[in-house]
Amino acid sequence: MANLSSLIKLRRHNVEEKQKNLAMLYREAEEIENSKNVLIERLNLEKVKLETRINVAQDDVREAFANLKRIEIVQRERDATEKKEQADKESREMDEIGIEGFRRKEEQGEY
Template identity: 35%
Template sequence: MVSRSRMMADLDPLIRYRKHGVDEKRRVLSGLYAQAEELAKKKEAMEAEIEAETIAAEQALSAESAAYLGRYLEGARKKIRVIELSVRKLETKIMIAQEDMRNAFAEMKKIEMTQENREAQKKSEENRKEVQELDEIALDGYRRRLEEDK
């Protein structure tokens, strides 16, 4: 049978395991944020390109450039809508990953607090035993002095 003190001290490996899990979830979340940033950059680049092409077509003042511009704008706006849809899907994944990381962190903290409580309880028990032993030693010394005085 495993002693009670042995059972109480075995949370350190679990804490390390939970920390590793939190770190993994943090890395996943970081990757999702990087993807969101990349999509935002693509959208900004596409919008800047639309603006540049519109200015170029206005300066060309030809019917042909206006026709090409219309088709280009239609395709570019479609790409922007696809990017925006991807961003919305990614935002959902980010929210789920954030919640998952929060839950994992909370579980890890619960275990850490349990470990701290167990260690405090163990320390208190050790202090109590030490005081009890010192009291017994003092009491034995007192009894010996009483017997010697008789």
């Protein structure tokens, strides 16, 4: 039988090269995983910052809306007051016209 030691050495070398290649692939996979984790952490931080800005913007919108509503209420109250004052003025004018008409008729002896 022939000595297989040379073939064994060749195959052992072949196995070692494949193991080195596999180890390199594992390192690359680990580097990618680490990069992924760093990116995810950065994205999470950016999301937190954005959520903070969104909350501030929502508060600003709520405050602006509340201010708008207060002004609208004041305007409605002013409009109602003005309308009532106008109606009261017209009523007084009509009363004066009625009284004046009554006086004229009374002076003319119609009453």
